[in-house]
Amino acid sequence: MTVTHRPSRSEAIARAEARGQRIAAVLPYHYPRALLRAHGFHPVEVWGPPGVPRDEGGRHFQAYTCDIVVRATSFLLRGGLERAGVLLVPHTCDALQGMGSVAGDFLQPSQHVLTLYLPRAGRPTDREYLVAELRRLSDRLAGIAGGRPTDAGWADALAAEEAADETLAALYRDREALAVGDREFYEVVRSREYLAAEEFVEAAAAVPRGTAPSGIGLLLSGIVPEPMSLFDHLAEAGARVVADDLAAGARRLYPPSDAADPIERLADRLLGSPPDPTRGTPIAARAAALAGRMAAAGAKGMLIYDVAFCEPELFDVPLLRRHLGDAGYPVAHVEVELGGELGHRVITRIEAFVETLA
Amino acid sequence: MTMGHRLRLGAGSAALRVQRWRAERRYDRRAPDPGSPLNPPLRSTIRMREMMSRHYLAGRSVSGSRPVAWVTSGAPTEILKALGYHLVYPENHAALCGARRRAEALSSAAEDAGYSRDLCSYARTDLGSLLSGDTPVGSLPPPDLLLCCTNICQTVLYWYRVLADHFGCPLVLVDTPFLYGDAAEPHQVDFVRRQLEDMVPAAEAAAGREFSLDGFTAVVARAKQASDLWLEILERARHRPSPLTAFDSFVNLGPIVDLRGDQATVAFYESLLAELDERIARGVGAVKDERLRVLWDNLPIWYRIGPLSRWLAERGVNVVASTYTHAWGELAEMMDPAEPFEAMARVYLHPILNRSTGHKLAAMRRMVEEFSIDGVILHSDRSCKPYSLGQIDQRDRLVADVGVPALLLEADHNDPRSYAEEQATTRLEAFVEMMS
Structure with a gap:
């Protein structure tokens, strides 16, 4: 594969x-x-x-x-x-x-x-x-x-899914050493949405190692990066996603748990997910975590890419803009509908934002 | 509270009392209006206005003398009441701004600050007021504590996180799992009960006061009394002609939401109930020529209450009941001062907004029967998604299974920019025709 x-x-x-x-x-x-x-x-x-x-x-x-x-x-x-x-x-x-x-x-x-x-x-x-x-x-x-x-069934399920989760986390950790563009990277990340755990581990292992393409570093926030041609537009504008805060991405990097009971283990992992507006994280804490992630990944700004009418995301936008602005990170916000390709207005907005970061 | 504050509060209260006396005198002396399709409004509303104004007036000088909490409209406030908190309801404040036609300007202030127009208009109104300092009530006291209960929506959590960031005060969350089934399951009740118990030390710390179980029980008992009365008031609309409209109940909802647990609220609703009974005894309806009776679903359209009430009354239509106002009465029977934490956990899990779309349909079917309803208006409220999602299927079932005309009326509870007058009128005309 x-x-x-x-x-x-x-x-x-x-x-x-x-x-x-x-x-x-x-x-x-x-x-x-x-x-x-x-x-x-x-x-x-x-x-x-x-x-x-x-x-x-x-x-x-x-x-x-x-x-x-x-x-x-x-x-x-x-x-x-x-x-x-x-x-x-x-x-x-x-x-x-x-x-x-x-x-x-x-x-x-x-x-x-x-x-x-x-x-x-x-x-x-x-x-x-x-x-x-x-x-x-x-x-x-x-x-x-x-x-x-059965106990064996539980053990198999936990081992397989935790291995896949660890593989996902490793993909993010090793991003700079993966010789793929953003679109390919996120196609692999998002294959976790439908592949079996073992298939996902195999898919991740097939990602070629090397040097990640260069570009102006962005943190991409939002629910889901659809259409995936978003990444092509970002690349054309000279940007690269070096970190994310996507519901379909890094918000599901669950930490390990040492609980012996399978259900308690699952609960611990779900509750330990990264800061997330749908889970009630205080906005300042979320902003601080994002700023830390951006500093670690070398991002120069954050693009909030929201599906229209998404209240949990929309409420945080003004304060994220302020807190991250105070930390030296500009923020741009666009809203899209899922059907079809990206509109010209959104593309122009993204291009203009990337230009300001150059 | 300083002497100056106390004097100003005393003077303000006296002025409000005089204002009420004058309004009552005008009411008693006024000649009947033969041209109006409505009988005179409820006299008790004058007293309600004084109560609410007095509450907002007290808020202007309360800082430093009493702890202040900002709370959501479905929050378990009895614990805070027992600790002597002065409560501010941003939703009520936003509705007040809406009724006084101030919501659009305040929403714009929030939108200028980056809050999307797709967000709840209560939140936008309130945040706009916070950011601009503009409010029709003079000023709101800053909170020592924020209490957010998710039993009405998740929106309030997003909104209160913004408030917590703004004020830098503690945010207490009472998270109420949504009830998809018939009733709460034991683990859901346990979850809410434990949060109520955990809320006590947080509220004590912010208040610098000690919680008293006896005080809490007494507040719960008064809240139950007021809620029982409120339900009785709403049930009086079963009479034909109904002595009140749902628009009257929207307007008189303030005390049961904001001042629940106060003795004055019990007294107010006793007097309102007496007024309704007196109307029933005299055969006086709210609408002079009540021919058609309608059920309202969802929040009111605050900025159109008066015109809409009159427009419908001119056509012999009385909106006699609403699912929204019933929410503050129908759970009274669950309130049990003998087991306050357990009982209040059940109460705060079961509001209609925290229950399934099928439950709401069942509630509407029951109300159609009990209130002899000829048609249903479902306000499709752009700003209240949890209340509105499901209405299309509910409308279809009401029409197909119950056989009543049902109208989906597109609007927004507080933002007039989302209300198309001509389109709404056309649809209402067709709806009235179908009922006739």
């Missing part, structure tokens, strides 16, 4: 089915992969998809609803998720809350609709709650799968 020959989403699904796993379609973005795997499910993430029209979803959600929710609903109603036995909707925000609720109450698809409420802080109470919430999810999955994981 080479960096350009990873299994496609369909191939990954077919392989999982051939292994006897069932497919779990998962909405963004924090969830316990190993829990799904231990119960015999292979998670495949649904970030829209961007190419699916809003039409069917728009018959259930208002025009001011974010693209991920509306397009994912379209995809569900068009039969795009028919190979999935489970639809897991983490409670990431009010929009995904709405989707989870509408899917369960009104759309009632053939998939089992499961939800997961992640606590918004990291207090001892939050940990206890999350452990109980994950046990509840485990019970639901066991009911659907017709049995509970």
